[in-house]
Amino acid sequence: MGRGRKRTVDQSSLVVSKGVKRLLPLFLFAALVLDVTVSALLTQNSFKAHPQTWKDFVKKRDLSLLFEKLALDLLVLALVRMFVLPLLTFVGVVTGSTKAAAPEAEEEVVNGGGVGGFFGAKRDGGTPNHTLRQPLLPIAAHHAGNGHHCRVADDDEGNGRRACCGLWNRKKRGSGEGHQRIKEEIEAAEALHFYKDVKRANRNKIIAESLIFGLSTLFQVYSGIKAVCFDVSTFKHSLSFPSLMVLSVICINAESIFCCMMIESFAKEQGIDKPDVHGHPLYFSKANTGHTCDLCRKRILKGYRCWACDFDICMKCMGSKTARVEGEGGVRGDKGVRSESEVTLKPMEYFNRALWLASSEWRLLACAFMSLLLASGTNLMSPIFSGHVFNAIKDENHPSFLHNIRIFVVLSLASGVFGSCRSLCFRVVQRRLSFLTRNRLFEGIIRQDIAFYDAAQTGDLISRMSWDCNAMLQPISNLLGSTLQSIFFFFGGLIMCFVISWRLSMLAFTTMLPIIHLTSKYAVFSQRLNREIFTFIGMANSIAQEAMANIRTVRAFSTEDVELKRYRQETKEALKRGIRDAFANAGTILLSNLIDYGASTLILLYGGLLVMSKNESKAISIGMLYAYLRFWNMIQSSYQSLQGVMNSFTKAAGAAQRVLSLMDSLPDIDPSSGVVATSQMSWSVEFQNVFFVYQMRPDVVVLKNINLKMESSEVCALVGPSGCGKTTMISLILRYYDPTNGKILIGGRELQSFNLKALHKHVGYVSQETQMFAKTIEENILYGCEEGEYTQEDLVTACKAANAHDFITSFPSGYQTRIGERGVRLSGGQKQRIAIARMMLRQPKLLLLDEATSALDAESESLVQESIDQLLESKEHKYTVVLVAHRLSTVVNANQICVVDKGVVTERGTHDSLMKLEGTYTKLVSKQLEKTKNMLY
Structure with a gap:
């Protein structure tokens, strides 16, 4: 892992792409220029429409003339925005950037x-x-006298770093505990300094953004009021003024959004690559x-x-x-x-992968999109006809009333039919996507290398299959279910509002920008709190899972209260943050509702005045006011539905990365390719110059230059102290791992050339930690066997050979007895004998016994050992056996005994020849005899 490269990069640039970030100043400049141009056109047209007004204004100094008939004030405000907004943006970027470097x-x-x-x-x-x-990043410091003071020192890459000089000099002189304490003091001082700097920068960014949004809102309010009061009766083109005013408001919104995006994108914090x-x-x-x-x-x-x-x-x-x-x-x-970096997923890449997953359902999607268009169209038309109904009631026009009622009923029925069709198609697609994703994820997990499971946590994998899958699919479900419909409703309602009354819309939409600002700030705050909540809940679940898995140990030590206290502590922390989020949410809803109700009040107030107005150019009917309210509510609900869509896609991209990284990750050891092993081939095993290191312990060499050959149809015993590498050798033969260096041969052919699926059909394995499934005894013994491959007689024969038949038949349900999760209803010896029966049923050519009799008493061990000896002596079947054992009785009859010590084969031979050497094996035998001398059988 290389040295960390330091670069100055912003947090929001992770959401805004680098290309968009570079174009933001250009976008802002274009919006400002367009704003000034539109205002200039408005001013020019107003002077043409009212040529005498300017002279009257100069004479009378009546501002109402300027406000109602001329647009010069709009041009002045546009020029003010052109200078003030970039200035506030620059101040926000400068003051919102961190000055101190992050401690490393x-x-x-x-x-x-x-x-x-x-x-x-x-x-x-x-x-x-x-x-x-x-x-x-080395800390360079300066020390003068006995005082402690700080300066910024540059490292070899030119990066500034603040260091406490006196502490650093003390650190160089210190040693042991003092050295560590001084080091911690330096780190704490740097962390505190940087943390305060980040808080200051964030506060300044929030102030600058709030000022920009506040000023933009005031500009919009002024434009809305002017649009309401302005006299357009003398304009040559009646639509020119409304169009230019709407474009001006759009420019104001775009300017504020681009300014805030620039502050977030260019306010720099020291990040590390x-x-x-x-x-x-x-x-x-x-x-x-x-x-x-x-x-x-x-x-x-x-x-x-x-x-x-x-x-x-x-x-x-x-x-x-x-x-x-x-x-x-x-x-x-x-x-x-x-x-x-190989699996990092960006939001758009996530979106593309989501589309790729959904592409197999293109017929259903096409039907759903067509239904969505038709349902959205009928929904957008219904407020118009409901407004006509109210107009007919007011005018007491019965034919018009019945006609519009019939149309409204048809639209409602069509909306219901198309809406249900859309919902059906989208839900079927969602279910199939969920089915496809979960199955592919489980396939990706189950096919990973054993090295993957050495580092993986079961809870984390389960979380990927549940929480991450849900988080990944949720935005897709929302997109298919409601987001597209909300987009149609939002823009359709927006257009219809301006068609009904552009004046009313100019006034009503002045409230949108504050709501956007409030909800966006709350979304960031809530996202952080909710992540902490989920983290604490996850910790609590881990505590509960661990306690329940080890309930016998918990009960034996009477530590129920301890576990309960740990669980409560985590859930209490989650509760605290949940309450904070609830208060913040309530405050945001309060302010948003006040602004929303203010907008509704403006609509009713000014809309009512327009209904009662005698000016035909401004007046609207009561039915159209009702339709306008319906469209306004449609816009509001659509906007609320669309809130946080991009945030949800960003979060979903993180979850999708965890899911897709496993779905896309192919194992380094491919079990399905290679030469197919047969029972007729030689089943000798040979290690040639084998080294091995576990990834989780990279500094410990487990096997060192192992050279060993185990002949076919013979028994090779591996003995030695615990942790010397015996089980690792068994794992390498099973190809759980590939050697770090060297190679392993089976029948003279390199192990890596075999098809593992076919190879394992001829390999029987019993581990020292017997693993059982929550199934019946029969199902556990037949695990891995194809249906019809073995008869009931074969099953009973294998169980008798493993000395398991008697205790199995003593259960009321016999072979159909369910043994519980991990076989908790059986003793250790019973589970071990079932595992041996499972191995014997397969009639393998290569037997790998890793302490296979460790959980058996002496009598059972003798019976099982006798069965194994009979199998080895059988003329019909020939087996190669590699066994790991500590007991003398298990290894004494082996054709070859290999003594492994600290990853090296130190002695090799038969029992008698090794005893004559009086080496490590002799010492192991003496310890075993001493240990069993007083054992009660």
Whole structure:
């Protein structure tokens, strides 16, 4: 993992693409120029329409003349906006940028080691062997006298960093605990300084954006009032003034939005690029309350966050070269951790993938879209005819009343039919997408390499299949179900409002900008709180899952209250944040409703005046006022439905990344390709110069230059102390992993060339940790067998050979007895014998027994061992057996005994020959005899 590169980048640029970010100043300039141009045209037309008004204004100094007949004030305000808004934007960018650099964790210094020390090369596609690790950013300091003061020192890349000089000099002189304490003081001082700087910058950005939105709202209010009062009766083209006024308001809204986007995009915070850790820039945060590190899974307070996809990393992992190698997060294969940048997903990429997933249902989608268009069209027409109904009632026009009622009924029926058809098609598509996604995700998970499961957490995988799948599919469901309809209603209602009364619309829409500003700010605040809530709930669920899985241990130590206290603590933290979110939501709703009701009041007030107006150019009917209210409510509800759509797509992109990264991730070990193994081939096993290192322990070489051959139809026993690598050798034979270096041969052919599915049909395996499914005994024994492959007689024979038939038949349900989750209703010895029966039923050519008799008593062990001996001596079947055991009785009759110590085969031979050597094997036998001397059987 390379040294972290530092770049100045903003948080919002993760949402706004780089191309759009570069074009934002151009967009703002274009909006301002268009605004001034429109205002100039309005002014020119008003002077042409009222040539005498300017002279009257100069003589009488009557502002009402200027307000009602001339548009010069609009031009002046446009010029004011052209200078004031860019100035506020510049101030917001400057004051909203952080001045201090983010504190960086020093990377740990680790001695060279690992497998690279043995054969001097990194594994293909894996992680290089890191030796001496330097700090990400050295602190340079200046010390004068005995006082402590700070200055900004540049590192070798020219990046400024503030350091406490006196503390740094003390740190250099310190050692041991004092050194660590001084280091922590420096980190705490830097973190506090940076945190305050970020808070100041965010506060300044909010102030600048609020000023921009406030001024834009005032400009819109003024334009709306002027539109209401302006006299357009003398204009040559009656539509020119309304069109230009509407365009002017659009420009004002665009200017405010572009200004705020520029502040968010150009107000800089020091982010750090570490592509090997994460694909997006990471930003320091002092208060990651309720967050956990996505690598080590520990709760963190200060660390680094990705604002694009909610990735968190603690200071320790940020400074560790091996954090991603050893961490529990990310997608890894047998050849190492896959770079996050390989699977980073942007919102538009997520949208494209969603369309690709839905493309198989194009017929249903076409039908749904057609139904959506027809349903939306009928819904947009119904307010007009309902307005005509009210006009007919007012005029007491019975034929018109009945005619419009009939049309309204037809539109309502058509809307209901097309709406139900749309809902049916979209829901079927949603269900099929959910089915397809979940099945593909489970397929992606179940086919991953075993190395993936070494780092994965079961709860996290279940979360991906439930929460992340839901989060990924929810925006698609919303898009198909309501978002498209809301878009039609929003723009359709907007057009109809201006068609009915452009004056009323100019006044009513002055309230939209404040509502947008309030809801957008609340969305950011609520998103952060809700992530913390979900994190605490996830922690509480993990505590509950762990406690229930270990309920016997909890009960044995009477720690129910301890677990309950832990659970309550997490849920209490979630509750606190939920209450804060509720208060913030209530405040936002209050302000939004006040503004909304204010707009409704304006509509009723001015609309009523227009209804009662005697000026035919301004007047509207009461029916059209009712229709206008219907369209206004349609716009409001559509806007509320559309709120946070882009935020939901951004969040869904993060969830989709976690889902699609597994769906797209192919295992490094492909189980379905290669040569098909047969029972007639030789089943010898050979290790040639095998080295092996677990990814989660990259500095520990488990196997070192293993050279060993196990002949076909013979028994090879692996003995040695715990942790010496015996089980790892079994795992390599099963090809759970590929060797880090060297190769393994089966029947003289390299193991990697075999089709694993076919190979495993001829391999029987019993592990020291017996794994059972929550099924019947018979189903557990037949697990992995195809239907009809074995008879009931074969099943009973295998169970008798494993000394399991008697205890199985002692149950009331016999072979149909359900054994519970993980086989909790059976003893350890019973589960082990069922596992042995499962192995014997397959009649394998290669037997791998990893402490297969460890859970059996002496009598059962003797019976099972006798059965295994009989199988080996059978002339009809020949087996190659590789067994790992500590008990002397299990290995004494083996054709070859290999003593493994610290990953190296130190002795090899038969029992008698090894005893004559008086080496490690002799010591192991002596300890075993001493241990069993006083054992009661």
